[in-house]
Amino acid sequence: MLSSVHSDRSGRIVLAADYGAAMFDGAAPRAFGSHVALPDGASLIPLADRGALGLDRTGAPRPLGAGRFAVGAVLPPGYVRLAHPASVVAAGVPDLAPRAYAAVAADERGALQVAARRIDDAATFDHRADAGIAARVTEGLRARPSNRLVRQLARCAKDFHCRAATNAFGAWADCAVPVAAPANEHPPALVSFHGDAMPTERAAFHATADEVVDLAAAHLEGGGTQVSFGRACEGEPLLVPRVVEPAIAGIRERTHRGTIHLESNGSVPAAVGRLARAGLDTIGFRIASARPETYERIHRPAGYRLTDVRASIAEAIAAALAVAVIVLVLPGLTDRERELDEILSLAGDLPAGSQLVLRDLGADAERALALVPSAETPLGMERFLERIASDAAHLRMGTLVRPLARV
Structure with missing residues (x-):
């Protein structure tokens, strides 16, 4: 079973092994579906003011608690996301910066997974970090x-x-x-x-x-x-x-x-x-x-x-x-x-x-x-x-x- 992932107040990514991973499919929070390993070039983004959601032992979505925030991944070219991060949004909090956040989870080894599918295998090398x-x-x-x-x-x-x-x-x-x-x-x-x-x-x-x-x-x-x-x-x-x-x-x-x-x-x-x-x-x-x-x-x-x-x-x-x-x-x-x-x-x-x-x-x-x-x-x-x-x-x-x- 995939485990829930959240960020703490300092922005560190934390595994919540007691909770199953949830995603938001656009209608409701649900158990994580298809996923791939977090690809090279993806960015992990803590979602400020969005409380993290996980699944309890009955499969029901539950808030992970105060100070635990949802996490999204912005994917590199080649991938399409399948679902959004599941979160609790309090009234009055500012809009998120409009990025293409995908839901994130962790497998039994702690390796991060994302709700995404690769649909384009063509190489797209990114030169922005080149030393020259x-x-x-x-x-x-x-x-x-x-x-x-x-x-x-x-x-x-x-x-x-x-x-x-x-x-x-x-x-x-x-x-x-x-x-x-x-x-x-x-x-x-x-x-x-x-x-x-x-x-x-x-x-x-x-x-x-x-x-x-x-x-x-x-x-x-x-x-x-x-x-x-x-x-x-x-x-x-x-x-x-x-x-x-x-x-x-x-x-x-x-x-x-x-x-x-x-x-x-x-x-x-x-x-x-x-x-x-x-x-x-x-x-x-x-x-x-x-x-x-x-x-x-x-x-x-x-x-x-x-x-x-x-x-x-x-x-x-x-x-x-x-x-x-x-x-x-x-x-x-x-x-x-x-x-x-x-x-x-x-x-x-x-x-x-x-x-x-x-x-x-x-x-x-x-x-x-x-x-x-x-x-x-x-x-x-x-x-x-x-x-x-x-x-x-x-x-x-x-x-x-x-x-x-x-x-």
């Missing part, structure tokens, strides 16, 4: 002293430890290309579409197309596999085609290597075709739900609706772009049957070989779920994954948008 990063950043700044975009990514890499910014200074994998795009969706503060609540900084300037081309083409020419608009702290890149369109065209004038990707909420269908004609390769559409009512409550769109997102997806397919639908997963919401049915309906419109990306939604889970109340009992994330695998077998499922293979 500071020197690489300095070298990159010296090579392009007048490029404001390089200076911004240097700050993001050094001060905010951004993975996609760090990649820019080693020509590794995927590099973010921020263009200070404005936002046209305003989710509640207790929700984060990027799975994390680590500090970020939006670019305080509007990069020129030339600055983007200088950075992005060098990244791809140096061996990087992908450059991406619309990542992390960015707003909506479809709102600034006057920058993104000539930037894409300029990159392709310099090099045909690598993949040019754009992540979007799909709010401006007319811009999708323009960017495709300029040389965009792949586009990912980010949705917390394919049901209009739920979409409105989570995304809080300004000036567009879910019908526009579907129109953008259709535009991308017509333009022969490689399409990914990025589902922002919240156990207890995403695995409701009506939500799943709409996701599968959308998936059925995608060409074979398109990507279905499952990205954990960062949230204060209990309070986020209260935004979309339902009497419906969730199916459970394991059943959700089974249905996706069987009913959307024509799609490639993973946790990251993959660059195109070029020959």
Whole structure:
């Protein structure tokens, strides 16, 4: 049997061997289900002001007592969480920082386990802790002293430890290309579409197309596999085609290597075709739900609706772009049957070989779920994954948008 885990007032992780492990499936605390060993790269987070819950000898959930707080794990790419930490939330306590917390337990040897499943085996090496990063950043700044975009990514890499910014200074994998795009969706503060609540900084300037081309083409020419608009702290890149369109065209004038990707909420269908004609390769559409009512409550769109997102997806397919639908997963919401049915309906419109990306939604889970109340009992994330695998077998499922293979 798995044992409960909690943190003490000093933040130390403590095993409570007298209590069985509990998890919150989005409807109620339950016994721990499927789990994997805590993966390398995961972060353990004590949940301040959230009392830990365990299961007594009868299997009933019980608070572990004063000064014992719940613990969550934030998982590295490749994993999707199956359940949230089980906790007691007193009235009036602040919202949790919106991160993608997964339930944590301990096995009979004391090894930590998480309620998660690995669905993406592709390696994603993280260079943020490399000893030579500071020197690489300095070298990159010296090579392009007048490029404001390089200076911004240097700050993001050094001060905010951004993975996609760090990649820019080693020509590794995927590099973010921020263009200070404005936002046209305003989710509640207790929700984060990027799975994390680590500090970020939006670019305080509007990069020129030339600055983007200088950075992005060098990244791809140096061996990087992908450059991406619309990542992390960015707003909506479809709102600034006057920058993104000539930037894409300029990159392709310099090099045909690598993949040019754009992540979007799909709010401006007319811009999708323009960017495709300029040389965009792949586009990912980010949705917390394919049901209009739920979409409105989570995304809080300004000036567009879910019908526009579907129109953008259709535009991308017509333009022969490689399409990914990025589902922002919240156990207890995403695995409701009506939500799943709409996701599968959308998936059925995608060409074979398109990507279905499952990205954990960062949230204060209990309070986020209260935004979309339902009497419906969730199916459970394991059943959700089974249905996706069987009913959307024509799609490639993973946790990251993959660059195109070029020959």
